[in-house]
Amino acid sequence: MKYDYLIVGSGLFGSICAYELKKKGFKILVIEKRDHLAGNIYTEDSNGINVHKYGAHIFHTNNKKVWDYINNFAEFNRFTNSPIANYKGKLYNLPFNMNTFYQLWGVKTPKEAQAKIEEQKKLYHIENPKNLEEQAISLIGKDIYEILIKGYTEKQWGRKATDLPPFIINRLPVRFTFDNNYFNDKYQGIPIGGYTQVIEKMLDSVEIRLNTNFFDDRQTYLNIANKIIYTGPIDQFYDYKYGTLEYRSLHFENETINEPNFQGNAVVNYTEFDIPYTRIIEHKHFDYVDTKHTIITKEYPKDWKIGDEAYYPINDDKNAKLYEKYKKIADNEKQIYFGGRLAEYKYYDMHHVIEKALNFTNKLA
Numbered sequence: 001m002k003y004d005y006l007i008v009g010s011g012l013f014g015s016i017c018a019y020e021l022k023k024k025g026f027k028i029l030v031i032e033k034r035d036h037l038a039g040n041i042y043t044e045d046s047n048g049i050n051v052h053k054y055g056a057h058i059f060h061t062n063n064k065k066v067w068d069y070i071n072n073f074a075e076f077n078r079f080t081n082s083p084i085a086n087y088k089g090k091l092y093n094l095p096f097n098m099n100t101f102y103q104l105w106g107v108k109t110p111k112e113a114q115a116k117i118e119e120q121k122k123l124y125h126i127e128n129p130k131n132l133e134e135q136a137i138s139l140i141g142k143d144i145y146e147i148l149i150k151g152y153t154e155k156q157w158g159r160k161a162t163d164l165p166p167f168i169i170n171r172l173p174v175r176f177t178f179d180n181n182y183f184n185d186k187y188q189g190i191p192i193g194g195y196t197q198v199i200e201k202m203l204d205s206v207e208i209r210l211n212t213n214f215f216d217d218r219q220t221y222l223n224i225a226n227k228i229i230y231t232g233p234i235d236q237f238y239d240y241k242y243g244t245l246e247y248r249s250l251h252f253e254n255e256t257i258n259e260p261n262f263q264g265n266a267v268v269n270y271t272e273f274d275i276p277y278t279r280i281i282e283h284k285h286f287d288y289v290d291t292k293h294t295i296i297t298k299e300y301p302k303d304w305k306i307g308d309e310a311y312y313p314i315n316d317d318k319n320a321k322l323y324e325k326y327k328k329i330a331d332n333e334k335q336i337y338f339g340g341r342l343a344e345y346k347y348y349d350m351h352h353v354i355e356k357a358l359n360f361t362n363k364l365a
């Protein structure tokens with residue numbers, strides 16, 4: 001065996017494992033099927049603007065240990081996510097807060113806003129919501145549902161809200177303060193210089209092979225290292241023998257525009273159904289850079305099939321049961337560990353991935 005650990009995938013999970021295990025003195029090889037490092041947090045410098053190639057990534061956490069850890073690899077700016085919603089040309093602040101309530105109904109005090117929401121909820125007596133539409137209306141009333149939730153959600157999931165299960169929306173947080181900060185977390189920001197350099201630092205002295213797919217030479221890779229950390233899709237590892245785990249995918253359309261400021265905000269959601277994209281990202285606002293041009297990305301949700309980029313796992317009963325079948329055999333593997341969003345079939349934010357990877361590598365002797 002040439003290596004102690006083979007790590008399949010150079011995303012955040014694989015790269016933290018590589019960094020931590022290297023520190024412990026192990027010999028590591030990282031293979032990555034893409035032509036670049038960093039998995040889905042990859043950012044690419046395009047004439048001074050860091051473009052988030054796999055969707056906007058905003059780092060946020062309440063965990064001081066995780067925050068301190070990631071700050072070892074980059075300095076973070078003070079970016080605060082304050083998305084705007086555009087519905088039929090009118091703008092609303094998100095998340096739902098006093099600014100939104102004022103824009104919707106002209107109410108100026110928390111008491112007035114609370115009364116308005118209660119009045120809206122009471123218009124429909126929904127005791128046991130049977131679908132997402134009923135669930136949302138029972139939680140927040142019709143105005144917010146129709147203007148800010150319905151179209152966006154239907155585009156995101158590719159199904160009518162009345163055909164979606166209620167559990168997708170368990171809670172709809174509302175804030176009775178004039179506060180547009182999307183996240184409640186204590187720490188938030190974007191690494192100055194982008195995310196790719198964070199991963200480059202983690203993998204600084206690690207042997208890496210790009211454009212290298214584990215499945216192109218599976219047997220060789222199984223024989224090359226004592227242990228394998230696999231961060232790709234778990235069902236693919238087992239040749240989809242029980243069936244395929246389902247995802248929603250995204251299509252990104254990038255555009256360079258010859259003006260310094262297109263929409264005045266990093267994230268604008270388009271909440272009406274008739275506009276086919278869910279949001280426009282203007283990357284330069286993540287970094288506060290001063291350039292004469294700007295780059296925007298329109299994000300179109302789409303169905304997923306094997307071969308497409310897998311973005312959001314579909315956490316329904318069918319997929320949960322299928323995942324459990326794969327997990328059962330994976331748990332009995334002696335040589336192979338499964339970790340990260342694809343191998344665990346779970347939507348993880350970056351801070352979850354860091355916590356998971358650190359706990360995991362701590363246990364490895």
Ligand SMILES: Cc1cc2nc3c(=O)[nH]c(=O)nc-3n(C[C@H](O)[C@H](O)[C@H](O)COP(=O)(O)OP(=O)(O)OC[C@H]3O[C@@H](n4cnc5c(N)ncnc54)[C@H](O)[C@@H]3O)c2cc1C
Binds near residue numbers: 009060342
């Ligand atoms: C649209 C979108 C927006 C997001 N925004 C945020 C955000 O704002 N804030 C936040 O905290 N989190 C966000 N996330 C979550 C974040 O992207 C993940 O937490 C993180 O990327 C997971 O890292 P990972 O290493 O588990 O997976 P990945 O980044 O997917 O890494 C897996 C790697 O394995 C490689 N690989 C797979 N199979 C093979 C193979 N057979 N051979 C070789 N290599 C292989 C892949 O190419 C990939 O590079 C977002 C996710 C999405 C989908």
